[in-house]
Amino acid sequence: MPSRVIRRKINFSLARLTFLLWAGISTASGISCTKDAAAPQAATETLTSPAETHLVSSTLIGEYSTSQLAGRVSDIPIAGALVRYPIRVYRLTYTTRNTDGKNIIASGALLVPTVGGQPLPLLSYQHGTIRPDDESRAPSYYSPNSEVYSAVSVLASTGYMVAAPDYIGYGASKNLPHPYEHAASLASASLDMLRAAREFGAKEQVAVGKKNFLLGYSEGGFATLALHKLMEEQASSEFTVTASAPGAGAYHKSAFADYILKSDQPLSFLSTYVWVLDTYNRVYGINRPITYYVNQPWAAQLQTNLYGEVPSQAKELFTPTFRQGILDKTDAQLLAAFRDNDIHDWQPKAPLALFHGTADDYVPFFNSQDAYNAMKARGATSVELRPIPGGNHFSSAASYTLQAYAFISQY
Structure with missing residues (x-):
């Protein structure tokens, strides 16, 4: 574990690192990979049966x-004082399941500090939103514009082995669509990356401890909570979650849909919400044309570029049929x-x-409040709600990183 001396040196200066760490929640333009970070391999053909091991290559x-x-x-x-150990960075490829249940090859970055043989706690880091046209920011490229290159590397250098999955749709699986905000595949791709990381440790004689920590913000926060749930409910014989600290995730999708479709206010995130609808429409076999969801002329534009500009008013963008089906609770397929x-x-x-920032207008605060309330009602005794007063989705990232690192360092 990182020493208490190092942890005591954390101050608000680390918060400034966060704007490098959480660059993935913005829509900054892509930058080509660095010289020492060759592009990940293309995905191989679909496998017909699960592999006994997950690690394919390092x-x-x-x-x-x-x-x-x-x-x-x-x-x-x-910030330099937080750096304690040199690190090695590897690109892993591994098997995981796509949304159709078939095995595919996925990838991620593994950051390994050189600590002299002592067991390393394993930290799973789930990245934020990356548009497909900005794919070079996926962790396995390890390019300077990626989330893992700066602050996550500093985090690894304090003594964590960091597993950073690309998710499906990036890196080795970039020929597949990314299942944006799809809980099951985000969780399974992250869990299989953890399995591959442990297999790597056994193969390379890197001692991996029994502690497992989970971090992520925005889409990464959603992925982190989904991973925590999957690990405890279906993989407890393999992994014990030591502590997790998700930030600003859209955990309550049903309530979020109602919030959007009832809104009379401008919403800054509607272009990404179209991506969510497109994912669910495809993954759940609903297969409606985009004109069912979106009014013209934007429907035609989005057929050419799904990530293009859209109006900020939900009532202007979305069709009355779609809105009514959700708000009246009659659209059984999409509500499911x-x-x-x-x-x-x-x-x-x-x-x-x-x-979660209390003034988040991108992923509203009620997502975390609802999660906290529901978990406490079910008898959870170790869940905390950590509001970031006055913070919006982007300004809260700094406080999140500082506080989340302090939180997991207790364990």
């Missing part, structure tokens, strides 16, 4: 000294898809802290 991307890691954050006071992605209402066992 490729060393680079070895980075403490001075190199500190140099990446040289403009941030004290939303319920399948409601991950707020269950009873976690491991310590869980839900972080």
